[in-house]
Amino acid sequence: MKLHEYQSKTIFSKYGIPIPKGRVAATAQEAKQIAEELGGRVVIKSQVLVGGRGKAGGVKLAKDSAEAEQLATQILGMDIKGLPVRKVLVDEASAIDQEIYFAITDDRSAKKPVIIASAAGGVDIEEVAAKTPEKIIKVNIDPLLGMREYIARDVAAAIDLPREYWRDFTKIAMGLYEVYKNTDASLAEINPLVITKDKKLVALDGKMMIDDNALFRHPDLAEMRDTDEDAPSEVEARKYGLSFIKLDGNIGCMVNGAGLAMTSMDVIKLFGGEPANFLDVGGGASSEKVAAAMRIILTDPSVEAILFNIFGGITRCDEVARGILVAMDEVKPKVPMVVRLVGTNAEEGRRLLENANMITAETLADAAKKSVEAAKKGK
Amino acid sequence: MSILVDKNTRLIVQGITGNEGLFHTTQMVAYGTHVVGGVTPGKGGEWVLEGKLPVFDSVKMARDATDANATIIFVPARFAPDAMYEAADAGIPLIICITEGVPVQDMMRVRSYLDQKKVRLIGPNCPGLLTPGEAKVGIIPGDIAIPGNVGVVSRSGTLTYEVLYAMKNLNMGASTCVGIGGDPVNGTNFLDVLEMFEHDPKTEKVIMIGEIGGNEEEKAADYIASKMTKPVASFIAGQTAPAGKRMGHAGAIIEGGAGTAADKVKALEAAGVKVARHPEEIPTLLM
Numbered sequence: 001m002k003l004h005e006y007q008s009k010t011i012f013s014k015y016g017i018p019i020p021k022g023r024v025a026a027t028a029q030e031a032k033q034i035a036e037e038l039g040g041r042v043v044i045k046s047q048v049l050v051g052g053r054g055k056a057g058g059v060k061l062a063k064d065s066a067e068a069e070q071l072a073t074q075i076l077g078m079d080i081k082g083l084p085v086r087k088v089l090v091d092e093a094s095a096i097d098q099e100i101y102f103a104i105t106d107d108r109s110a111k112k113p114v115i116i117a118s119a120a121g122g123v124d125i126e127e128v129a130a131k132t133p134e135k136i137i138k139v140n141i142d143p144l145l146g147m148r149e150y151i152a153r154d155v156a157a158a159i160d161l162p163r164e165y166w167r168d169f170t171k172i173a174m175g176l177y178e179v180y181k182n183t184d185a186s187l188a189e190i191n192p193l194v195i196t197k198d199k200k201l202v203a204l205d206g207k208m209m210i211d212d213n214a215l216f217r218h219p220d221l222a223e224m225r226d227t228d229e230d231a232p233s234e235v236e237a238r239k240y241g242l243s244f245i246k247l248d249g250n251i252g253c254m255v256n257g258a259g260l261a262m263t264s265m266d267v268i269k270l271f272g273g274e275p276a277n278f279l280d281v282g283g284g285a286s287s288e289k290v291a292a293a294m295r296i297i298l299t300d301p302s303v304e305a306i307l308f309n310i311f312g313g314i315t316r317c318d319e320v321a322r323g324i325l326v327a328m329d330e331v332k333p334k335v336p337m338v339v340r341l342v343g344t345n346a347e348e349g350r351r352l353l354e355n356a357n358m359i360t361a362e363t364l365a366d367a368a369k370k371s372v373e374a375a376k377k378g379k
Numbered sequence: 380m381s382i383l384v385d386k387n388t389r390l391i392v393q394g395i396t397g398n399e400g401l402f403h404t405t406q407m408v409a410y411g412t413h414v415v416g417g418v419t420p421g422k423g424g425e426w427v428l429e430g431k432l433p434v435f436d437s438v439k440m441a442r443d444a445t446d447a448n449a450t451i452i453f454v455p456a457r458f459a460p461d462a463m464y465e466a467a468d469a470g471i472p473l474i475i476c477i478t479e480g481v482p483v484q485d486m487m488r489v490r491s492y493l494d495q496k497k498v499r500l501i502g503p504n505c506p507g508l509l510t511p512g513e514a515k516v517g518i519i520p521g522d523i524a525i526p527g528n529v530g531v532v533s534r535s536g537t538l539t540y541e542v543l544y545a546m547k548n549l550n551m552g553a554s555t556c557v558g559i560g561g562d563p564v565n566g567t568n569f570l571d572v573l574e575m576f577e578h579d580p581k582t583e584k585v586i587m588i589g590e591i592g593g594n595e596e597e598k599a600a601d602y603i604a605s606k607m608t609k610p611v612a613s614f615i616a617g618q619t620a621p622a623g624k625r626m627g628h629a630g631a632i633i634e635g636g637a638g639t640a641a642d643k644v645k646a647l648e649a650a651g652v653k654v655a656r657h658p659e660e661i662p663t664l665l666m
Contacts, residue, residue: 368657
């Protein structure tokens, strides 16, 4: 789950990381008022969950509150990479000397947290990483030891941070690690961490991602989820514990297991079709879950055929078949459906679907071919 | 011979009285796996499977009473880290964790601790192990594989079943099938298992089933190119998956832009691995 900049920075601040004064606004009027409180010179920052906001024109400097209102009006009407801007953060403007990149994230390869830091922070950090990787330093942390002050000092030295800032930097590093650990973040990023003209370290921008699997112990964070930016079908799927991603094709897919779901998409494509979605009904899928999955697939008007590929293990094919029947009764789908059931209770499942007017398939390749043909005929 | 589990495996089940634990214990026993007992804190002294298997309050008690040399974990995600620590502390050398949805940071701490204890962990979020004809330690349906000389290692669950099933249909058997799990931080990776297969006299060929994300397949490709003498065939799931949800800048930086199916296929092919276009094609590449 991604957090907005303003949410991330509020959390940073609770852990002693200095952030600029500011507040979030949903209207230009509010933005103007906040600007007035902050003394006029402010930065208006769109709050959308994508990168590259600045380059898309979603971050602007206002010299007074009137301009703040005008810029907020403009930014609140924008779409950034397809996402409408619903909120702006109004922050007091800072006079910047240097921009540093500083983040803590999961290092899958080392199986440990990693600090990533660079003296060349700011909007071009990815380019820096690609072209001059030697300017990026990475230090793994032992998760049983956690962040220690000496590690923070080593990082400060490695990015040539002047010694006068080491104390403050160490505090920020310790704070950011606590943020990362206590929120089960998969990413806690400050970019840029700036040195201001008056010689202070401030987290000007913040980005956080939270491990969805850990949300059970962070109900406060779970509430921060901004579902405005997810496709409604994805929000609905999440309610039922389904993993669903909408795609651009016309063949709906319902599969158990993420690997097999991706593979089913691959095989559809291999035989000339286009998958309409990724959908993993998960292990041990109940008939209610299957019915919900089918409803979600069918809300997409571009779906012209559905492929069910179920390899029973924990999941029982008869349970899935019952779910399909329930859903068919309810939704009365008009598109052709190809079903392949293998594994636990597959025979029982097939028997249940005998009269359901579905196309059956033995192998995955066969199922994919048949669904591609069915979608073509449907046109 | 085979790897990790065989007829000498003495298995306990953590979470044996839960729905899933009990269901799969029944299946494992029916397959012929040597299950010697189980653990559910607070239920020590009870018996399951019509009085055939004793339940203990702790892993240590179970180990002392049964001399177990492996454990399988079926407890919910929030209790799974504790179950893994407990098993490691009780001196069980092989832990298989089936549980799905364990938080990543928990797993990083578990890995760090287990590495110090030199304990082998398979999973989490995995289907477990199957040495056909000898032991099923996990949830892979036993009847979809037959004994043979092909080692199978996979990050996926049901996709693995698909491949075992395709193998069986071609009368191709498996020495051991290892589901290492799909989580970003797990106990055992491709490289570890490939090494075991390379040194296992029973295994003559290997099938490796990967997927997008991470760089474990690339590391495996390096090992195959430099050290492995046995032929390997592979499949990478997610060739058509849309570019993943990016993990901020740090994600892009840490993975260095790697982790796509195309990159993995390229690395594997360069290492002499035959890569299938769909899972049912994999066994045919080894015939």
